[in-house]
Amino acid sequence: MINIFGIGWIDNEEYGCIAAGEKVNYKDSAGFDGLSKRIFSHPFKNFGRLDKTSKLICYAAALALKDACINYSQKQDMGIIGTNDSGSLESDLLYFKDYLDSGRTLSRGNLFIYTLPSSPLGEAAIHFGLQGPLFYTASRRKPLSAIMEMASEMILSDETSAMLAGVNSDENAVCLILKKSAVSGNNFLCHESTIKAITSKDLAFKYLIKEFSALRKGSI
Numbered sequence: 001m002i003n004i005f006g007i008g009w010i011d012n013e014e015y016g017c018i019a020a021g022e023k024v025n026y027k028d029s030a031g032f033d034g035l036s037k038r039i040f041s042h043p044f045k046n047f048g049r050l051d052k053t054s055k056l057i058c059y060a061a062a063l064a065l066k067d068a069c070i071n072y073s074q075k076q077d078m079g080i081i082g083t084n085d086s087g088s089l090e091s092d093l094l095y096f097k098d099y100l101d102s103g104r105t106l107s108r109g110n111l112f113i114y115t116l117p118s119s120p121l122g123e124a125a126i127h128f129g130l131q132g133p134l135f136y137t138a139s140r141r142k143p144l145s146a147i148m149e150m151a152s153e154m155i156l157s158d159e160t161s162a163m164l165a166g167v168n169s170d171e172n173a174v175c176l177i178l179k180k181s182a183v184s185g186n187n188f189l190c191h192e193s194t195i196k197a198i199t200s201k202d203l204a205f206k207y208l209i210k211e212f213s214a215l216r217k218g219s220i
Contacts, residue, residue: 001180001181001191001192002152002155002156002178002179002180002181002191002192003178003179003180003181003188003189003190003191003192004176004177004178004188004189004190004191004192004194004195005019005067005068005070005177005178005179005181005187005188005189006018006019006064006065006066006067006068006069006070006176006177006187006189007019007064007067007174007175007176007177007189007212008059008060008061008062008063008064008065008066008067008174008175009060009063009172009173009174009175009209009212010035010056010059010060010063010172010173010174011171011172011205011206012027012032012171012172013025013026013027014026014027015035015039015059015060015063016063016209016213017063017064017066017067018067018189018209018212018213018215018216019067019068019187019189019216020066020067021213021216022067023213024038026038032052032055033048033055035059039059039062039063040058040062040127041062041066041071041072041073042072042073042127044058044127045127050120050123051120052170053084053120053168053170054119054120054123054124056120056168056172056173057082057120057121057123057124057166057168057173057175058120058123058124058127059173060166060168060173060174060175061080061124061128061164061166061175062128063175064164064166064175064176064177065128065164065177067177067189068177068187069187070177072127072128072129074129075129075130075131076128076129076130076131076132076162077131077132077160077161077162078128078130078131078132078160078161078162078163078164078177079130079132079133079134079135079151079154079159079160079162079163079164080121080124080125080130080132080133080134080135080163080164080165080166081121081133081134081135081136081137081147081150081151081154081163081164081165081166082118082120082121082135082136082137082147082165082166082167082168083136083137083138083139083143083144083146083147083166083167084117084138084143084167084168084169085138085139085143085169117136117138118134118135118136120168121134121135121136122134124164128164130164132154132159132160132161132162132163133154133159133160135150137150141202142199142200142202143167144165144167144174144199144208145196145199145200145202147165147166147167148165148176148178148192148195148196148199149196150165151163151165151178152178152192155178155179155180156180161179161180162177162178162179162180163177163178164176164177164178165178169205171205172205174205174208174209174212176195178192189215189216190215194215198211198212
């Protein structure tokens with residue numbers, strides 16, 4: 001049986017951990033980049049050079065791991081899968097603009113790194129020590145539902161013992177920790193079937209987080 005052991009999320013104003021019941025408004029106190037010292041339990045080397053999508057995913061991943069009480073100071077037998085509806089389009093445009101501004105001769109390598117949609121997942125896997133499979137998949141309809149299914153299949157086929165599954169836009173991201181478990185355990189949040197019922201509705205981000213938050217209150 002696949003169970004959920006933590007959910008972390010962030011948008012342009014707030015971030016939180018579902019199981020822990022944590023919700024923090026940072027808009028007027030820290031600023032987006034200033035959250036690195038608050039959210040990461042270990043220094044993130046070269047965090048400043050990441051593009052915004054990578055920062056969003058890494059923030060959400062850190063919050064999900066925290067929510068699941070997973071210490072990432074050691075390497076994890078965990079994979080990562082992510083999706084969005086635009087791939088790396090924003091980073092591609094930034095890279096090409098820089099190429100034009102540089103006289104069509106070269107562009108900054110730091111921008112080129114993020115012209116693959118899997119690059120943000122790679123940054124997360126490196127920082128959090130995730131040793132399992134890494135996948136990006138494009139899905140326009142019910143993207144979180146689709147990657148949840150893929151993550152579950154990887155765990156059930158013994159490709160890895162756990163998966164970090166996330167979906168993002170240019171403004172927000174949410175990540176979930178999935179594990180195979182016969183018993184609930186102390187860090188158990190809900191069964192996979194409960195999450196699938198929520199994600200099948202294809203909700204807007206704020207409503208998705210609202211329904212996830214209700215899991216802790218036992219109203220779903």
